[in-house]
Amino acid sequence: MVNVCPAESDPRLTVGDFIKNDSIKAISGLRNEGADVLVKVVMDEIKKQFPKDNAVLIDRDLLADEGVCFPQELKDMVLRKSVSGKVNRMLVGGDLSVIGWQQAFVGLPDNLHIQVYYFTLACRQVPMCSKM
Numbered sequence: 613m614v615n616v617c618p619a620e621s622d623p624r625l626t627v628g629d630f631i632k633n634d635s636i637k638a639i640s641g642l643r644n645e646g647a648d649v650l651v652k653v654v655m656d657e658i659k660k661q662f663p664k665d666n667a668v669l670i671d672r673d674l675l676a677d678e679g680v681c682f683p684q685e686l687k688d689m690v691l692r693k694s695v696s697g698k699v700n701r702m703l704v705g706g707d708l709s710v711i712g713w714q715q716a717f718v719g720l721p722d723n724l725h726i727q728v729y730y731f732t733l734a735c736r737q738v739p740m741c742s743k744m
Contacts, residue, residue: 640740647739671705686716699725
């Protein structure tokens with residue numbers, strides 16, 4: 613297994629391609645600004661390119677507000693926040709407090725067209741966003 617640190621660059625220059633091109637799987641950078649800025653950059657670009665899509669930021673605050681502790685509860689929340697017939701872009705912000713949260717995105721109805729963007733800190737604490 614080879615571990616490679618992501619390139620440090622300004623993702624604001626390439627975020628447009630990242631959002632519209634499915635072959636680009638990850639974007640990283642903004643170590644000094646922090647992960648929250650990368651989340652905002654990606655969210656703003658989604659709203660700019662796809663204003664009719666449903667974009668939801670799933671973070672610890674939302675989980676606490678919704679009382680989500682388990683993967684099935686997260687799946688139920690995703691279903692409630694999703695809009696049928698639209699592309700639903702779920703931005704998973706960092707380390708969620710739900711063990712096995714990835715399972716919440718398995719087996720969702722096809723008509724929800726869910727695209728998951730996962731934000732984390734890569735090596736050297738470089739914020740990174742990858743598509744799942």
